[in-house]
Amino acid sequence: MPLGDDDVAVMRPETSPGSDLDAELLLTMYRHMVRARVLDERMWVLNRQGRAPFVISCQGHEAAQVGMAMALKPGYDWIAPYYRDLALTLVLGMTPRDHLLALLARAADPNSGGRQMPAHYGYRPLNIITGGSPVATQVLHAAGAALASRVRGEDAVAYTSLGEGSTSEGDFHEGLNFAAVHQLPLICVVENNGFAISVPWSKQGHTKDVADRALGYGMPGVIVDGLDPVASYHAMTEAVTRARRGEGPTLIEAKVARLTPHSSDDDDRPYKTREAVAEEKAKDCVLRFRRVLEERGVLSPGDAEQVRAQCMHEVDRAQEEAENSPLPSPESLHLHVYGDQ
Amino acid sequence: MAVRTYIEAIREGMRDEMRRDPRVIVLGEDVGVKGGVFKATEGLHAEFGETRVIDTPLAESAIVGVAIGAAINGLRPIAEIQFQDFILPAVDQIISEAAKIRYRSNNGFGVPMVVRAPFGGGVHGALYHSQSLEAMFCHVPGLKVVVPSTPQDAKGLLRAAIRDPDPVLFFEHKRCYRLIRGEVPDGEYTVPLGRAEVRREGRDIAVFTYGLMTHFCLEAAESLARDGFACEVVDLRSLRPLDRAAIVASARKCGKVLCVQEANLAVSVMSEVAAIVAEDCFEYLDAPVRRLGGPEVPGVPFSPPLEEAYMLNTTKIEAALRELAAY
Numbered sequence: 319m320p321l322g323d324d325d326v327a328v329m330r331p332e333t334s335p336g337s338d339l340d341a342e343l344l345l346t347m348y349r350h351m352v353r354a355r356v357l358d359e360r361m362w363v364l365n366r367q368g369r370a371p372f373v374i375s376c377q378g379h380e381a382a383q384v385g386m387a388m389a390l391k392p393g394y395d396w397i398a399p400y401y402r403d404l405a406l407t408l409v410l411g412m413t414p415r416d417h418l419l420a421l422l423a424r425a426a427d428p429n430s431g432g433r434q435m436p437a438h439y440g441y442r443p444l445n446i447i448t449g450g451s452p453v454a455t456q457v458l459h460a461a462g463a464a465l466a467s468r469v470r471g472e473d474a475v476a477y478t479s480l481g482e483g484s485t486s487e488g489d490f491h492e493g494l495n496f497a498a499v500h501q502l503p504l505i506c507v508v509e510n511n512g513f514a515i516s517v518p519w520s521k522q523g524h525t526k527d528v529a530d531r532a533l534g535y536g537m538p539g540v541i542v543d544g545l546d547p548v549a550s551y552h553a554m555t556e557a558v559t560r561a562r563r564g565e566g567p568t569l570i571e572a573k574v575a576r577l578t579p580h581s582s583d584d585d586d587r588p589y590k591t592r593e594a595v596a597e598e599k600a601k602d603c604v605l606r607f608r609r610v611l612e613e614r615g616v617l618s619p620g621d622a623e624q625v626r627a628q629c630m631h632e633v634d635r636a637q638e639e640a641e642n643s644p645l646p647s648p649e650s651l652h653l654h655v656y657g658d659q
Numbered sequence: 660m661a662v663r664t665y666i667e668a669i670r671e672g673m674r675d676e677m678r679r680d681p682r683v684i685v686l687g688e689d690v691g692v693k694g695g696v697f698k699a700t701e702g703l704h705a706e707f708g709e710t711r712v713i714d715t716p717l718a719e720s721a722i723v724g725v726a727i728g729a730a731i732n733g734l735r736p737i738a739e740i741q742f743q744d745f746i747l748p749a750v751d752q753i754i755s756e757a758a759k760i761r762y763r764s765n766n767g768f769g770v771p772m773v774v775r776a777p778f779g780g781g782v783h784g785a786l787y788h789s790q791s792l793e794a795m796f797c798h799v800p801g802l803k804v805v806v807p808s809t810p811q812d813a814k815g816l817l818r819a820a821i822r823d824p825d826p827v828l829f830f831e832h833k834r835c836y837r838l839i840r841g842e843v844p845d846g847e848y849t850v851p852l853g854r855a856e857v858r859r860e861g862r863d864i865a866v867f868t869y870g871l872m873t874h875f876c877l878e879a880a881e882s883l884a885r886d887g888f889a890c891e892v893v894d895l896r897s898l899r900p901l902d903r904a905a906i907v908a909s910a911r912k913c914g915k916v917l918c919v920q921e922a923n924l925a926v927s928v929m930s931e932v933a934a935i936v937a938e939d940c941f942e943y944l945d946a947p948v949r950r951l952g953g954p955e956v957p958g959v960p961f962s963p964p965l966e967e968a969y970m971l972n973t974t975k976i977e978a979a980l981r982e983l984a985a986y
Contacts, residue, residue, distance in 0.1 A: 440767055442767040458725050463732040492721035496716055500713075653766070654766040
């Protein structure tokens, strides 16, 4: 019998879009969401034009990522993200130019110098820990980073994120268990969009929600509407506050939508009905937040178009810079295998 | 100079580095109050406390993965895997993560971490407490692999490994722990990674080996010396990177080569050593390169006659040397 909604460890914060945050902060959230969306869409254009071999998308995850990222201290907290965290990394301080350099495999790609596939984020100045392709391994790195901060007596937290399918991996279990046993300042965010490529949650776990698993680790499990940046911000702020105070880790499940196929190499028609796709698009978090802000008067008529135009302009420039940036030289193949070379 | 067992030297190496550098921590199963199942970490918990000597859940991927994260965030973790046989759940963290982090981040991040693990047979440990799995890690660029054979090297190499900017797998032959004693220099010293050591000089047969087998090879060489054959015994110590120059020099000097390892031979450390000799010493050879290693069976069996049949010993090595001497 799956665990139900009433389990004590699972908390469901009230979601009320746009509540109790000042207009400037709401507007900043909106700008971040649009910026990520515009950049993400541009990457698909470049892929379909044959200029970028691979794209994996954050579309439908922007609200959760923007809300969560705005509750963190960039360059102080430690971040072990996963491949959909484009919006998260932008809020923390990476730029469209950084991501387009990676997309186009340029030498100046700050993630990896063009060595990794796109969306394998990593950026030393912002404590964004480099990630590989095996999923859930980063949960342990975040736990280790949290441990190191605590050994030094700092109050930095470690943030890690992954998809709901990746919670089936052993490293997810080992990481959360370790963090709970040692009461580490770790926040683990599961961005649940319902599908691991083609496989639905019902074939990954036998609990109703991913957050139910927190009970087994003895940590709070929080479910949040990941289409609402404000609710996401509040959930993360609470978890970060607890972690900084030494009160241990939190598992947050953000219910999000995947508005694209898994990647540019996937076709979702065999496993996702067109009705389901249309339903998700109707709840598009960027459009929804725009409507909320317009209703509250935070966005005036014409503001949304202006925000989008500004983002388009920034992405145009970033694309031009990335396209004019050199590819790595073949001689650099051998660099940085070891640190004492 | 003080006389120490192999395991005492390892313990002192960790202790001295922990005293010198507050970034060094130890984590693993039973490493805390108990001091490790072999007592390698005995006394560390009492001296440094549970913040720096951490009993982990029984989960090898977590031990290594957490060490990686801690290393990225500025610490110098020593992760203990209780037996090398149990390192396999952590191989994804070692090969997919630790080995590639510097390369894949274009030098943005490094993983200054040591993974210690006892390996090897001859202790009635059967299939899952006796394996020699070092070759699979030697295949991986980005890793360093070290196997000491003496207390002096155990301490000096371990200190060098802890100070190294990259992940080092430090494999300790468990039979050496209390069997091997030797002098250990006073004060702070390190033994550089990547250098082999000539344990005995000779000009007739070059013997390449490492770990416990080094001691068996030295005994066999002593026996041959009584009959006038001078073997040069080279302890590789560092299996990745291999000391290619030392291998080539001894092979060219002697003209005959015996490679000895406890692990089975297929696609192993001695496959690489033999390949180096074939590539760089062909014109100097007076006999085909010979290799002596474990049999191609999945593990070391428990029952004494089977274990004995599996393991190399001085007699088997001596027989191979005499065959080569007579070639």
